[in-house]
Amino acid sequence: MIKITNLEKFYRTEEVETIALNKLSMEVNTGEFVAIMGPSGCGKSTLLNILGMLDDPDAGSYVFNGTEIAHFNERKRADLRKHNIGFVFQSFNLIDELTVFENVELPLIYTGVSSADRVKRVEEVLDKMQIMHRRNHYPQQLSGGQQQRVAIARAVVNKPKLILADEPTGNLDSSNGNEVMELLTDLNEQGTTIIMVTHSEHDARYSHRIIRLLDGQTVMENIMV
């Protein structure tokens, strides 16, 4: 599904140039659940953002489902993204002015799903995430775990082929965190590819494979059994 080769990303400020990704190559197959680990600042989020087409690499190749997209412009990437990728963030990133239902509905609106279909599909995922009873609440009225479940609901409502999660349990206590991990595992079992960044060895154990990064390079891959 994903194949990156010699991917590079630099950040330039006035004085220093940081190499966030240094000729990084890796591959993720359809249906895999991959965890990315590494010390703070090693480039995990940068990688995830590039994989999610929120950012573009400075060099290297990125083939997504057989298409080279490293050179795509913003509009094309946005188009590809909204049909294929769902995001889950550490800080949930829900829109405060929208209710649970409306937050989850948002991706469907942008992909042009009809209003009746939207209601059906949103209710379906909310049900699955066991958050249906909170459908008319605003994000501030929910606990962290509930917010993250809403965020996951929003990530999957469009039935994306790939879910990118950046420390999805980072802001949660262990029981809420485990619940989230169970949800991700379920999704993966139903066929969604998942790439997750995490600092927790415990969470990483839910994945099939762990990719360890150091200074923007892969240093080790563990296959889970």
Add this chain to the structure above:
Amino acid sequence: MFKNYLKVTWRNLLKNKGFTAINIAGLAVGMASAALILFWVQNEVSYDQFHEKKDRLYQMYNRSVFDGKLWCWGTTPKVMRSSLKQDYPQVEQVARTTNANFLFTIGDKHLTLAGNHTDPDFLTMFSFPLVKGNAKTALNDMKNIVLTEKTAKKLFGDQDPMGKTIKIDSTDYFTVTAVMKDLPNNTRFDFEYLMPWSYLEKTDNYVDKNWGNNSVQTWALLKPGVTEAAVNRQVKNITRSHSDIKDIDVFMHPATKWHLYSKFENGKIVGGKIEAVRLFSIIAGFILLIACINFMNLSTARSEKRAKEVGIRKVVGASKTSLISQFLGESIMISLIAGVLALVIVQVSLPGFNNLTDKKLFIPWESTTFWLLCLSFIIFTGVLSGSYPALYLSAFRPVKVLKGTFKAANAAISPRKVLVVTQFTFAIVLIISTIIVREQLEYAQNRDTGYKKNNLVYTFMSGNIGKNYALIRNELLTSGAATAVSKTSAPMTEGWSDTWGFSWEGKNENEKLDFNVYNTDGSFTKTMGLKVIEGRDIDADKYPSDSLAILLNEASVKVMGFKQPIGQIVKNGDTKLTVVGVVKDFILQSPYEPVRPMVIQGPKSWFNVIHYKLNEKNTTAANLKLAEAVFKKFNSEYPFDYHFVDDEYAKKFKDEQRTGTLASLFAGLTIFISCLGLFGLATYMAQNRIKEIGVRKVLGASVMGVTSMLSKDFLKLVGFAFLIATPLAWYFMHSWLQGYTYRVPISIWVFVSAALVTTIISIVTVSFQAVKAALTNPVKSLRSE
């Protein structure tokens, strides 16, 4: 999708009530001001443009050299009409107009009404539709009269006026032959009725065939297809070929230029009302822009709060275009709310604005065009104010935003600074202008008039006043109402007559020197409280030869070059006039111009007005009561009409007063809207820096220190705006003052006080928020970490 935007917009508006209120209030005030001005502009631009034949309608004008300059004026000889009709086949119709003022009597109802004498062609040349009657024939008979609907109502109430008889003065009976729709609010014509020209000739008792007497307006309608240039070439010599006046060119001024382009300089059109129209349009545009700038500034200042939303929307699939349309939709929605509010403001303030501008503007609620224009205006405002924020916000990169390190404030600071400087530059220019206009006004008002205006009253000599003048004068004095009475040719505040026909010994005969002409039967200096510099007042009782005596003012003595003015002979045509006295210069016409040379002629001349100085020993009310009794006694059919000279004199400042009031209004509005924006910006700045302030306070910063740190940035912008505004304002006001010969010098203090006013207002605006932020307990602001 649209519903979703609407929802977010609505919740955003409600959630940030302060921001919303500032935004909507600012926009509404800006839109209302712009709309009022645009109403005014629309009215000015449409003046007399509703005449169906406007492209063929012209006013006849004269052009000649006086005092070395080419002058143009729009009054013509009365005989010009017949010549135009007979000898110029390109001219289809011609009508003259001149003022009529008669006492109307119906039963025991007496009313003095102002109308026009005109020729029958008038009704078919111009598009003043008749409600009743036939435009082709309504003025054919000498004793026909056309009333406007309002006049008809005044005279006959709800009765049908057609065919009714009206007694005019005490002499003639007129028949109503037509009723005209009331004049619109955008025409130069102003009459309550129309009367045939032939009646003027009857009351004048002769047909004026003098080509040198330019006293009426002549309007011409050209045949279709005839060009202005072609006819101008031919009418140029019309006066020359009919008289021995050899130095007057005649030309035609087209209806499309009557109102906006009527200022001539050296024989050429140099503008006119169009300048005010342009200036006002620019001001309207700027006020609207300033209101929009508020919106832009506040929206971008709040961008940190919106950034997250933008980032998330992009992550879940929003394209840049859809975000742009979302934000534009938001600003259009705010603009819509503001627009509705603005409409209310306009409706409420229209009477005051009308009063101020001397207009009769109204909101055309029933017109679809109006509503369409409203809608486009609202959308325009929404797009104008929303486009920059929309582009700015939609360009956020989700990676940066969602990482939480996002600092939008700094990224946007430069354009926002530019916008604040723009706002304040405009506000300061207006403040400086206001101060200078007011100073000029005061300067002119304080100018010595040269005579004593207080307790001086005049009455027009209507009906039998002229006949009974000697008796009236006597009784005014003996009854104790007045201490001095003088019969004059015109009110003391108006120059009604002037001539270049005087000659004297030593005059350069090649030079045309124009003099104001004023007539008095005597007691002139006593009644007016004038200072006699040399010689004496005219007094025909004491000196019978004084019927041909004249007084000169100082300006006349100077241009005539008399070393010893008393006893000099001044000839007016063949009449020899003797100078018996010289009076100190006094202001007859413009208080902004030097006093013009003036010749005051004795009893053997013409008179229109009686001036009388009220008795200072009595109250004004008692004096007026006595005077009324006297006038009623000798002129019983006419209502007693009187005018105080000081009131009339004050009217000379009306234009400047209006300019002053408008300038302060605009200045007030812009500074208000600008400060509203500044206040909003300061609020957000204080909120954004609340943590920084907390840390600083923990480290020992004082409230004063924090306040000044926060205010300094904004004051710097205001100071910068001042630097740009000063030369601009100086330039504008310098050119404005060039229009006045008697003008106030622009002093440095004007700028200093403008700077002070602006600084104080902005300090108050900004420091309110700064102090509030500085006073916040740091424990509170740091806890949220």
